Amino acid sequence: MPETLQQFYEKIKDCQRCALGNTRTNLVFGVGNENADLMFVGEAPGYYEDLQGEPFVGAAGQLLDRLLASIGLKREQVYIGNVLKCRPPQNRDPLPEEIETCTPYLFKQIEIIKPKVVCTLGNFATRVILGKSVSMSKVHGRTFKGKGHYIFPIYHPAAALHMQTNLSALEEDFLKLKELLAKGVEPPPVEPEQMGLF
Numbered sequence: 496m497p498e499t500l501q502q503f504y505e506k507i508k509d510c511q512r513c514a515l516g517n518t519r520t521n522l523v524f525g526v527g528n529e530n531a532d533l534m535f536v537g538e539a540p541g542y543y544e545d546l547q548g549e550p551f552v553g554a555a556g557q558l559l560d561r562l563l564a565s566i567g568l569k570r571e572q573v574y575i576g577n578v579l580k581c582r583p584p585q586n587r588d589p590l591p592e593e594i595e596t597c598t599p600y601l602f603k604q605i606e607i608i609k610p611k612v613v614c615t616l617g618n619f620a621t622r623v624i625l626g627k628s629v630s631m632s633k634v635h636g637r638t639f640k641g642k643g644h645y646i647f648p649i650y651h652p653a654a655a656l657h658m659q660t661n662l663s664a665l666e667e668d669f670l671k672l673k674e675l676l677a678k679g680v681e682p683p684p685v686e687p688e689q690m691g692l693f
C-alpha cells in the first residue's frame with residue numbers, strides 16, 4: 496500500500512532535522528485534499544501559521560481563499576503546503592541548509608498527492624520547484640512541465656495585499672489556472688529531463 500499523507504505526517508511531526516525545530520510552535524505540514532488536482536506551495540509558515548499549525552491562515556490566506564472562490568474552488572478541494580514546515584524566527588529568509596533539509600518532505604507530499612498542477616506562490620517556492628532562479632515578473636501565469644505535473648508560478652498573495660498591480664496579475668493568473676485545470680490535460684510523464692517552458 497502506498498504511504499498516505501497521514502502516515503507521512505506521523506513520521507515527520509516531531510522533526511528536529513534543522514534548527515527551526517527548536518524555535519517553532521507547531522510544525523505546519525499542510526492542509527487539504529489528499530487527491531487534489533491542484534496543489535499550492537508557499538514559502539514557510541508565518542506568525543499565525545506557526546501558532547495555529549495551518550498554512551495561509553492570515554490576511555494572505557484570506558486572499559488565497561477569495562481567489563480560489565473566484566474560480567469556483569474551496570480550500571478543501573485543493574492542497575496547500577509550504578517548502579519549509581517550520582517558521583523561521585522573525586520570518587527571516589530560509590537558510591540554504593534549512594531548504595536542503597526540508598525540501599525532500601515537500602517532494603514526498605507531491606509524490607503522495609500526485610497533483611496535475613503545482614502552483615508555486617512567489618519567488619522562493621518557484622525557485623525551489625523549478626530548480627532555478629527566476630524573475631516572477633517573467634514567469635508568473637506561465638505553464639512549465641514538471642516531473643509528472645505542470646508547474647504554474649504566480650505571485651505570493653502576501654505580495655498582492657498592498658500592491659494593486661500584483662493583485663490584478665494574480666486575478667488574471669487564477670483565470671488561466673482555471674483554464675489549465677478545465678482542459679483536463681494529462682500531466683507530463685515523470686522524466687527529469689522534461690523540465691522546460693512550453
Ligand code: SF4
Pocket residue numbers: 510511512513514515516517522579580581593596597
Ligand atoms: S523546517 Fe523542516 S527539516 Fe527543519 S525541523 Fe522543521 S520539518 Fe524538520
